[in-house]
Amino acid sequence: MLTSGTILLAGSLLSPNPGLIFWTAVTFVIVLIILKKIAWGPIISALDEREKGIQSSIDRAHQAKDEAEAILKKNRETLAKADAEADRIIREGKDYADRLRADISDKAQAEAKKMISNAKDEIEQEKRRALDVLRNEVADLAVRGAEKIIKSTLDADLQKKIVDSMIQDLSTKRN
Amino acid sequence: MKRVKAIKAMAIFRVTALIVPILFSFNSLVFAANPEMQEVQPAAASVEAVHGEAHPVAATEAETAHGDAHGEEKAGDVIMHHILDNNVIAFEPFGEIELPKIVIGGFDLSITKHVVMLWTVSAILIALFAVAGGKYRKMTAREAPKGIANALEALVQFIRLDVAKANIGKGYEKYLDYLLTVFFFILLCNLLGLVPYGATATGNINVTLTLATFTFFLTQAAALKAHGIKGYLAHLTGGTHPALWIIMIPIEFIGLFTKPVALTIRLFANMTAGHIVILSLIFISFILKSYIVAVVMSVPFSIFIYLLELFVAFLQAFIFTMLSALFIGLASAHEGHDEHEAGAATHH
Numbered sequence: 333m334l335t336s337g338t339i340l341l342a343g344s345l346l347s348p349n350p351g352l353i354f355w356t357a358v359t360f361v362i363v364l365i366i367l368k369k370i371a372w373g374p375i376i377s378a379l380d381e382r383e384k385g386i387q388s389s390i391d392r393a394h395q396a397k398d399e400a401e402a403i404l405k406k407n408r409e410t411l412a413k414a415d416a417e418a419d420r421i422i423r424e425g426k427d428y429a430d431r432l433r434a435d436i437s438d439k440a441q442a443e444a445k446k447m448i449s450n451a452k453d454e455i456e457q458e459k460r461r462a463l464d465v466l467r468n469e470v471a472d473l474a475v476r477g478a479e480k481i482i483k484s485t486l487d488a489d490l491q492k493k494i495v496d497s498m499i500q501d502l503s504t505k506r507n
Numbered sequence: 508m509k510r511v512k513a514i515k516a517m518a519i520f521r522v523t524a525l526i527v528p529i530l531f532s533f534n535s536l537v538f539a540a541n542p543e544m545q546e547v548q549p550a551a552a553s554v555e556a557v558h559g560e561a562h563p564v565a566a567t568e569a570e571t572a573h574g575d576a577h578g579e580e581k582a583g584d585v586i587m588h589h590i591l592d593n594n595v596i597a598f599e600p601f602g603e604i605e606l607p608k609i610v611i612g613g614f615d616l617s618i619t620k621h622v623v624m625l626w627t628v629s630a631i632l633i634a635l636f637a638v639a640g641g642k643y644r645k646m647t648a649r650e651a652p653k654g655i656a657n658a659l660e661a662l663v664q665f666i667r668l669d670v671a672k673a674n675i676g677k678g679y680e681k682y683l684d685y686l687l688t689v690f691f692f693i694l695l696c697n698l699l700g701l702v703p704y705g706a707t708a709t710g711n712i713n714v715t716l717t718l719a720t721f722t723f724f725l726t727q728a729a730a731l732k733a734h735g736i737k738g739y740l741a742h743l744t745g746g747t748h749p750a751l752w753i754i755m756i757p758i759e760f761i762g763l764f765t766k767p768v769a770l771t772i773r774l775f776a777n778m779t780a781g782h783i784v785i786l787s788l789i790f791i792s793f794i795l796k797s798y799i800v801a802v803v804m805s806v807p808f809s810i811f812i813y814l815l816e817l818f819v820a821f822l823q824a825f826i827f828t829m830l831s832a833l834f835i836g837l838a839s840a841h842e843g844h845d846e847h848e849a850g851a852a853t854h855h
Binding site: 366375 | 587609618619621622637639640641643644649660663667680692711713718
């Protein structure tokens with residue numbers, strides 16, 4: 333092992349070889365140029381393109397999400413508004429119906445009252461008319477009775493007194 | 508029944524008593540049986556000496572000094588032979604391929620084993636990414652990647668986001684090509700060293716030095732671009748009083764080079780060390796000439812180190828890329844040095 337150490341130090345490992353340096357340089361540069369043409373160009377551009385594609389996809393997804401959220405928010409607002417509107421309409425309808433019912437019943441009551449009072453008036457009038465007729469009839473009857481009495485008795489004074497008292501009686505009874 | 512049990516125990520004892528000494532001494536028995544082997548090996552050493560590999564003088568000296576030490580010496584040679592670069596690709600039992608020697612204008616531009624490994628790596632990388640790149644070309648942004656494209660995408664995405672973007676920050680795209688290439692290049696070089704008949708090109712300091720030099724140039728370019736020539740030169744003075752410039756400028760100048768040198772040594776040493784440890788563990792059983800050692804120690808331990816090496820292959824590729832990105836990020840940081848470093852620290 334010591335001797336191999338000597339060989340190592342003797343420099344064959346570290347000895348320069350211009351031919352190898354030349355060939356390495358030439359080979360490497362040619363490989364670099366060829367690989368740049370056939371591989372790195374397309375691969376790197378494909379990777380760049382994919383990166384950009386992914387980025388734009390992410391951006392688009394975010395945008396879509398934002399849009400969706402905005403639409404959702406709008407929908408919720410519209411829904412809330414519609415709910416409120418429906419509530420309002422129902423309430424208004426109820427109020428209107430209540431008012432209408434109250435109105436109708438008020439009117440009906442008023443009408444009924446009016447009709448009742450009208451009927452009362454008419455009844456009163458009819459009654460008065462009937463009384464008038466009755467009074468005339470009674471007067472006629474009385475006159476005819478008196479005639480008969482007079483015809484039978486002809487006691488003028490007495491009869492007159494009787495008639496008078498009879499009339500008196502009638503009028504008091506009426507009142 | 509007791510007798511049967513006793514006989515069984517006896518039999519087991521006898522078998523082990525027979526096998527263990529054989530296991531311990533099998534090699535030495537063989538060596539003892541044919542003494543020609545002892546003579547063949549110095550002959551082999553002399554053949555090597557003719558080839559000019561390693562250090563023939565030291566080897567022969569060590570052998571003459573104590574005859575038993577030649578196994579050790581041989582192990583060292585074999586290990587170094589595996590680690591070092593050479594002109595032969597050996598497919599052990601089938602033969603070997605001699606690589607051409609090219610010398611142009613006094614420079615030795617031979618195609619060596621490591622150059623072949625670099626080309627193998629390049630071919631695999633290009634094939635792999637041609638398939639993956641083709642898939643991405645056909646794919647729309649809405650499709651998920653599958654199979655090979657998906658597997659590579661995980662690594663590419665890791666380098667892109669956790670290494671490049673996290674350390675360089677704004678304008679990281681310009682350095683992304685380099686960082687990705689260097690990561691996969693080093694990773695595959697590291698991994699190919701763990702494959703049979705493969706060699707670790709990144710275990711050669713020349714390769715790592717070249718790669719680190721690319722990082723160095725990129726770092727300087729990033730610094731020049733971010734601060735301009737004036738700012739770059741001002742940075743070299745460390746922002747101190749002109750009287751101190753005579754000290755500061757050399758220090759800062761050396762500081763420029765420490766980073767790539769650190770990158771070079773780190774990758775090279777890590778890859779080399781792992782291989783030396785694996786080979787040494789295997790050679791322990793050869794040196795001690797014992798199957799017991801092989802079964803109990805060499806094989807399990809080298810398997811353990813091999814698995815560790817698999818991890819290190821990824822780790823070192825990551826660290827090289829990571830530090831390259833960090834250096835570029837530091838060089839191009841606009842005044843916000845501390846902030847940037849804090850950001851990088853929280854990331855890891």
